[in-house]
Amino acid sequence: xxxxxKQIFHSGKFVVGFCIFTSIVLTVIIFPLFVKDPPLGIISQxxxxxxxxxxxxxxxxxxxxxxxxxxxxAAKRIASKLSDDDRAAIKxxxxxxxxxxxxxxxxxxxxxxxxxxxxxDPTKKIPGMIFAKTRYYERLNASLQGxxxxxxxxxxxxxxxxxxxxxxxxxxxxxxxxxRDVPNVRLLLLGTENFGxxxxxxxxxxxGVSLLIGIVAGLIATTIGLIIGLAAGYIGGxxxxxxxxxxxxxxxxxxxxLLILISFSIGQEKRGAVTIAIVIGFTSWVWTxxxxxxxVISLRNRDHVSLSKLxxxxxxxxxxxxxxxxxxxxxxxxxxxQISSAILTEAGLAILGLGPRTTxxxxxxxxxxxxxxxxxxxxxxxxxxLPVIVVIALVSFSLNLMNTGLDQVYNPALRE
Amino acid sequence: xxxxxxxxxxxxxxxxxTFIVAFVINVIRPRLMPGDPVAAIVARMAQNATNTAGLQAxxxxxxxxxxxxxxxLTQFLFYIRNVFNGDFGFSFSQYPRTVAAVLRTSLxxxxxxxxxxxIIGWILGNSLGALAAYRKGxxxxxxxxxxxxxxxxxxFGMATILLVIFGVTLKWLPTSGGYGFDLIPAFxxxxxxxxxxxxxxxxxxIVLIAIGGQAIGMRSMSIYELNADYVKYARFMGVKDSKIxxxxxxxxxxxxxxxxxxxxxxxxxxxxxxxxxxxxxxLGTTLxxxxxxxxxxxxxxxxxxxxxxxxxxxxxxxxxxxxxxxRIKAAQSD
Numbered sequence: 001x002x003x004x005x006k007q008i009f010h011s012g013k014f015v016v017g018f019c020i021f022t023s024i025v026l027t028v029i030i031f032p033l034f035v036k037d038p039p040l041g042i043i044s045q046x047x048x049x050x051x052x053x054x055x056x057x058x059x060x061x062x063x064x065x066x067x068x069x070x071x072x073x074a075a076k077r078i079a080s081k082l083s084d085d086d087r088a089a090i091k092x093x094x095x096x097x098x099x100x101x102x103x104x105x106x107x108x109x110x111x112x113x114x115x116x117x118x119x120x121d122p123t124k125k126i127p128g129m130i131f132a133k134t135r136y137y138e139r140l141n142a143s144l145q146g147x148x149x150x151x152x153x154x155x156x157x158x159x160x161x162x163x164x165x166x167x168x169x170x171x172x173x174x175x176x177x178x179x180r181d182v183p184n185v186r187l188l189l190l191g192t193e194n195f196g197x198x199x200x201x202x203x204x205x206x207x208g209v210s211l212l213i214g215i216v217a218g219l220i221a222t223t224i225g226l227i228i229g230l231a232a233g234y235i236g237g238x239x240x241x242x243x244x245x246x247x248x249x250x251x252x253x254x255x256x257x258l259l260i261l262i263s264f265s266i267g268q269e270k271r272g273a274v275t276i277a278i279v280i281g282f283t284s285w286v287w288t289x290x291x292x293x294x295x296v297i298s299l300r301n302r303d304h305v306s307l308s309k310l311x312x313x314x315x316x317x318x319x320x321x322x323x324x325x326x327x328x329x330x331x332x333x334x335x336x337x338q339i340s341s342a343i344l345t346e347a348g349l350a351i352l353g354l355g356p357r358t359t360x361x362x363x364x365x366x367x368x369x370x371x372x373x374x375x376x377x378x379x380x381x382x383x384x385x386l387p388v389i390v391v392i393a394l395v396s397f398s399l400n401l402m403n404t405g406l407d408q409v410y411n412p413a414l415r416e
Numbered sequence: 417x418x419x420x421x422x423x424x425x426x427x428x429x430x431x432x433x434t435f436i437v438a439f440v441i442n443v444i445r446p447r448l449m450p451g452d453p454v455a456a457i458v459a460r461m462a463q464n465a466t467n468t469a470g471l472q473a474x475x476x477x478x479x480x481x482x483x484x485x486x487x488x489l490t491q492f493l494f495y496i497r498n499v500f501n502g503d504f505g506f507s508f509s510q511y512p513r514t515v516a517a518v519l520r521t522s523l524x525x526x527x528x529x530x531x532x533x534x535i536i537g538w539i540l541g542n543s544l545g546a547l548a549a550y551r552k553g554x555x556x557x558x559x560x561x562x563x564x565x566x567x568x569x570x571x572f573g574m575a576t577i578l579l580v581i582f583g584v585t586l587k588w589l590p591t592s593g594g595y596g597f598d599l600i601p602a603f604x605x606x607x608x609x610x611x612x613x614x615x616x617x618x619x620x621x622i623v624l625i626a627i628g629g630q631a632i633g634m635r636s637m638s639i640y641e642l643n644a645d646y647v648k649y650a651r652f653m654g655v656k657d658s659k660i661x662x663x664x665x666x667x668x669x670x671x672x673x674x675x676x677x678x679x680x681x682x683x684x685x686x687x688x689x690x691x692x693x694x695x696x697x698x699l700g701t702t703l704x705x706x707x708x709x710x711x712x713x714x715x716x717x718x719x720x721x722x723x724x725x726x727x728x729x730x731x732x733x734x735x736x737x738x739x740x741x742x743r744i745k746a747a748q749s750d
Contacts, residue, residue: 253438253723254722385576397569
């Protein structure tokens with residue numbers, strides 16, 4: 001046993017797969033200990049907030065400011081308000097308003113803005129300009145107001161009793177707050193999704209649920225496959241004929257179709273995550289059963305099994321001591337594959353709208369289903385679906401890699 | 417020849433038995449579903465109606481139309497009789513269209529998309545796998561992890577990634593539908609070109625996944641064969657490498673043909689979902705809308721058609737296998 005383990009951990013593929021899988025499992029276990037947010041809690045108003053650090057504006061005004069004199073601050077401020085497209089649009093307006101083209105230099109910000117401030121007149125009608133474009137210029141003009149000045153802005157507050165406006169503070173352009181002084185800062189590593197939930201928290205919880213579904217389904221499938229395979233292979237005769245008949249039928253009928261039909265008949269309200277796992281387990285035992293049967297048949301007539309039979313050992317003991325140890329490595333590899341395919345199957349079902357009901361737990365499939373329903377992929381909201389796909393791929397990749405590694409350890413013929 | 421006849425006879429009997437079982441499961445399962453779909457349609461149709469007697473009349477008429485008031489066995493017999501006449505009844509969610517009318521169009525989109533994709537993926541995957549086994553070294557070290565990763569990626573994941581890269585970011589290819597939304601199906605260049613463009617993304621997303629899985633299988637089979645005693649013996653005898661390779665890959669190919677049957681069976685699930693990502697007008701998208709609309713005649717008709725497609729593909733491959741594999745003939749004739 002010790003020797004086998006040593007051999008397994010010498011296989012590079014297995015170790016890489018094992019490390020990826022273990023780190024995913026550890027994240028799923030450790031993360032909720034530190035972050036206690038409910039995974040389905042809706043935190044944002046509006047959908048698909050992009051990833052980033054969110055600093056409370058109200059708190060940052062009240063926080064002790066520091067003065068930093070940075071040379072490029074003004075340039076950055078202008079760049080964020082005035083993109084290259086805006087510069088081109090300004091030039092377009094000025095040309096149409098009758099300024100000679102050679103006088104306009106879009107790269108010289110100061111000259112361009114001065115020219116704009118002197119010439120722009122919202123009441124001026126430019127022939128052939130659509131209304132939306134006119135409104136765009138009005139908005140642009142408003143956002144450019146005072147961009148070049150170095151004055152600060154004044155914060156006003158209303159006195160609750162007298163209703164008069166007071167100005168408690170002025171914010172200079174050189175004021176900075178240290179993010180650690182601001183009491184309310186929220187890191188949304190992966191933004192929020194269509195319902196306004198924190199994708200990071202939801203994703204980690206969903207990974208846990210999906211892994212659980214995979215493990216439950218994999219264990220069920222492997223157990224059924226093992227029992228049917230052992231019975232068919234060891235007992236033989238009529239039992240073997242009947243079981244092989246059933247197995248062959250289920251091999252040809254696509255199991256995914258069977259799953260669709262069963263999940264569809266269970267109905268949305270009764271489909272919990274565990275129900276889905278059980279249904280997946282009951283439809284995917286077929287290949288394990290077939291392979292176990294083949295292996296047991298080849299073992300059945302070996303000398304040590306015959307000896308055991310002659311010694312009058314009960315069937316249970318023969319199976320547990322003389323047959324199972326020989327097929328254990330194979331069954332374990334089959335279990336790994338079953339887990340990985342069950343996770344993929346759950347995701348496929350959920351995308352079809354047949355996953356677990358949407359109200360109690362997130363799963364990887366449900367997150368994808370929501371992202372697709374809300375067209376995240378077309379809207380370019382990558383943080384709503386890409387991390388989910390990456391996690392699914394990583395889980396299944398690591399499991400498959402472990403399996404390939406084990407295969408090379410147990411099948412010396414496959415070694416290079 | 418007698419051996420073959422017995423082999424084929426066996427396979428035909430198997431085909432028929434499996435077909436019957438699949439058929440029964442297909443028809444019975446959705447009908448055990450809780451809730452009354454007819455009530456749902458009536459409720460949807462008569463949202464603003466207040467006349468209870470009128471609603472009851474509508475309900476009665478629909479119940480008779482769909483035969484949902486009969487016992488399960490009678491419904492089942494009705495269904496069999498109708499299916500053999502090519503009549504799957506009315507679709508609940510798209511009433512008054514019949515299920516046959518809904519499926520007639522979507523079936524072809526799926527068949528034209530999936531079979532070429534699976535077969536091309538199979539051919540490319542096997543060539544890559546064989547190459548990896550033969551060349552070994554750095555080439556193998558590159559192909560194996562990439563294949564494991566590609567096959568680990570679910571079909572919808574690959575579909576989404578391709579969609580975002582080539583459809584949304586680069587804007588090279590259209591992102592949804594089977595043809596331009598501004599076109600009417602007709603036999604002209606503009607329409608055909610539009611269909612070809614819309615075909616690319618779903619097609620390649622299925623092909624890339626298939627390549628991964630097949631390459632892994634072919635690689636292991638080829639390594640196994642390359643280490644076999646007959647290869648060592650042949651090398652010893654000074655047989656040319658190119659000649660050995662031909663034998664090796666022919667032997668390694670055999671299990672891969674079963675792999676093709678398996679691929680067709682399992683790809684159905686993944687590829688149906690990939691269709692949904694691209695809103696491709698095939699069975700997958702129709703199935704999604706049928707599930708959302710609780711439309712059980714449509715759901716069971718789609719699953720039945722897919723099952724039949726897979727059964728036929730499997731049957732054809734088994735027959736082919738009988739011709740290719742000399743061991744089958746040997747096994748049957750003794």
